Amino acid sequence: MSDTRMDPAQRTLWQKQNNLLYLGLIGIGTVLVQPFVTESDLDPSATVCVVAFAIAIPLLAVLSMLNQLEELHGTTLYSRAAGFAKGLGLLGAMTGVVAAFWHIHWLAGLGIVVSGLTAMVLYASLTRKVARQGMSEGTG
Structure with missing residues (x-):
């Protein structure tokens, strides 16, 4: 997955983007889990939310480190x-x-899935386009 021949400037850019992603997800997870901390009986979607972030947050923190x-x-x-x-x-x-969004309403959960997948496809296609144009070194 890692390319040792990668330009140092490109590697630094990827590291900063990944760090922003990891820390952003930790923050989002902290905010989304807070309402469930004081609840004694969680419905299935709330339980999935809490367990998923309980697994994700420590891993994202070590990746940031x-x-x-x-x-x-x-x-x-x-x-x-x-x-x-x-x-x-x-x-x-x-x-x-x-x-967490499914807990609010199933349409909200579905909406976040669709918009998230759309955003990933858009980012991947634009990243490839920038790389093909030779702009991946931050020249413009």
């Missing part, structure tokens, strides 16, 4: 364990967000 370590040393510390943690942390956070 690893990013800081990579940035400090100017290297990439990719391992299978880090890749697994990234996949599980992101999946847990996405599951938690969907479950």
